[in-house]
Amino acid sequence: MNTETKENITIRRYLLGLTPAAELAAIEEQMLRDGDFYQEILIGEDDLVDEYLAEKLSNAELEAFQSNFMTTDERREKLRFSKAFKTYLTEAATPVPAASSAPAVDHGRKWYQSFFLPENRVLAFAATAVLLAAVLTLSFLAFRSSRSSTSGGPAFAIPLSSGITRGDGDIKRVSIPKDHDLVRFQLGVGDNPSTNYKAELISEGKSLKVWDRISASVTPNGRTVALEMPAGDLQPGDYRIRLSSVSEAGETANAGTFPVRITR
Amino acid sequence: MKKNWVLTRESFDALLAWLDSDREVAGQQYEAIRRRLIKLFTCRGCYEPEDLADETINRVIKKLPEIEKEFAGDKIRYFYGVANKVHLEYIRRKPVPDLPIDLAIDDEAPPNLELECLDKCIAELTTNNQSLLIEYYQEDKRAKINHRKDLAERLGIAANALRIRAYRLRAGVEVCVRDCLNHREPEIV
Numbered sequence: 001m002n003t004e005t006k007e008n009i010t011i012r013r014y015l016l017g018l019t020p021a022a023e024l025a026a027i028e029e030q031m032l033r034d035g036d037f038y039q040e041i042l043i044g045e046d047d048l049v050d051e052y053l054a055e056k057l058s059n060a061e062l063e064a065f066q067s068n069f070m071t072t073d074e075r076r077e078k079l080r081f082s083k084a085f086k087t088y089l090t091e092a093a094t095p096v097p098a099a100s101s102a103p104a105v106d107h108g109r110k111w112y113q114s115f116f117l118p119e120n121r122v123l124a125f126a127a128t129a130v131l132l133a134a135v136l137t138l139s140f141l142a143f144r145s146s147r148s149s150t151s152g153g154p155a156f157a158i159p160l161s162s163g164i165t166r167g168d169g170d171i172k173r174v175s176i177p178k179d180h181d182l183v184r185f186q187l188g189v190g191d192n193p194s195t196n197y198k199a200e201l202i203s204e205g206k207s208l209k210v211w212d213r214i215s216a217s218v219t220p221n222g223r224t225v226a227l228e229m230p231a232g233d234l235q236p237g238d239y240r241i242r243l244s245s246v247s248e249a250g251e252t253a254n255a256g257t258f259p260v261r262i263t264r
Numbered sequence: 265m266k267k268n269w270v271l272t273r274e275s276f277d278a279l280l281a282w283l284d285s286d287r288e289v290a291g292q293q294y295e296a297i298r299r300r301l302i303k304l305f306t307c308r309g310c311y312e313p314e315d316l317a318d319e320t321i322n323r324v325i326k327k328l329p330e331i332e333k334e335f336a337g338d339k340i341r342y343f344y345g346v347a348n349k350v351h352l353e354y355i356r357r358k359p360v361p362d363l364p365i366d367l368a369i370d371d372e373a374p375p376n377l378e379l380e381c382l383d384k385c386i387a388e389l390t391t392n393n394q395s396l397l398i399e400y401y402q403e404d405k406r407a408k409i410n411h412r413k414d415l416a417e418r419l420g421i422a423a424n425a426l427r428i429r430a431y432r433l434r435a436g437v438e439v440c441v442r443d444c445l446n447h448r449e450p451e452i453v
Contacts, residue, residue: 014307028344032300074313244387254388
């Protein structure tokens with residue numbers, strides 16, 4: 001462990017250009033000769049850039065980082081990537097159920113599987129009946145709620161296409177009329193053949209709302225996925241809707257990101 | 265190096281044969297040496313690390329007819345010696361300029377394009393790898409050590425194996441994002 005820490009310190013000093021001249025040749029030769037050591041240097045580069053972005057470098061390290069480390073286009077690209085990655089991680093940091101956030105490490109039977117053991121079949125039937133009743137009740141409530149929420153007027157439709165936007169000029173601007181209580185985002189999915197989607201509304205790196213088990217429908221504008229939400233929940237600002245297709249096995253794949261700016 | 269010297273297929277094959285009798289192994293060694301030479305020149309603050317790495321290899325190739333029969337030394341050390349010479353000449357030829365260091369990027373939000381590509385590339389990973397990548401890099405440094413230790417325990421692997429696995433995932437995503445940006449940028453100009 002101590003050796004590993006010592007190696008990390010050596011690599012860090014090397015990357016920052018702070019290695020004494022007498023030690024330099026040994027480090028460089030080791031890098032040329034030893035694939036594991038070379039890999040440690042690559043990992044050290046990522047760590048250093050992350051610490052720079054997190055403003056964790058000391059003054060001396062910061063000076064060395066700027067003058068000795070950030071000297072090539074490749075490293076500038078790495079900084080750019082790491083910045084975007086950090087933003088992505090901030091967005092991903094929103095709470096998700098533990099089962100989906102944790103890597104699928106199988107520590108044995110999952111809790112719900114015990115319901116289906118032969119000795120627990122009565123329990124399974126009872127649980128299924130309760131679950132079914134709950135689903136029906138929730139569906140009825142959701143249906144009633146959606147009807148009442150539209151009473152102030154029809155849903156205001158916002159068609160969006162998956163956008164590559166390079167700046168503010170490209171983002172779709174939408175003003176929601178006051179007489180609409182409900183907004184319906186219509187996300188064009190083009191030729192995506194998936195029948196099951198999941199969508200997430202994100203603003204300023206925070207997940208605001210998630211829609212699960214949504215299907216696409218054919219409209220005059222092609223296949224679209226419709227997402228509804230109360231207009232009052234959309235404050236003026238920039239939003240992104242991240243759409244994922246969900247396979248039967250539960251694997252998700254990116255189906256596009258839909259930026260939109262609500263101006264009121 | 266003589267200006268009229270040109271790298272030929274035969275001379276490159278001779279380098280591979282010198283590195284290893286198995287051509288495939290030799291090819292891997294060549295790739296590894298080149299990558300590491302690029303990193304070496306990068307770490308020395310050279311602005312054209314790839315050119316200097318290629319120059320180093322070319323000089324070794326050029327020298328081969330003279331040395332290959334009797335050479336019994338350490339080939340890596342030989343490359344290293346040539347790299348030092350190339351670097352010295354580089355410094356003499358091209359004094360290190362005071363290039364403005366463009367770090368303005370860290371004051372800006374990443375463009376949507378970059379985040380789009382990142383979304384796409386991470387979505388291409390398996391669900392398990394997505395979780396691993398995000399969990400590994402998500403925590404703030406203070407909590408990182410314990411968090412990563414817990415993660416390694418949950419995965420049933422050593423902390424260092426987790427570190428390498430996470431790095432490789434990140435490196436793969438980085439390459440994917442770079443390709444994605446190169447592929448997409450001309451479309452929207």
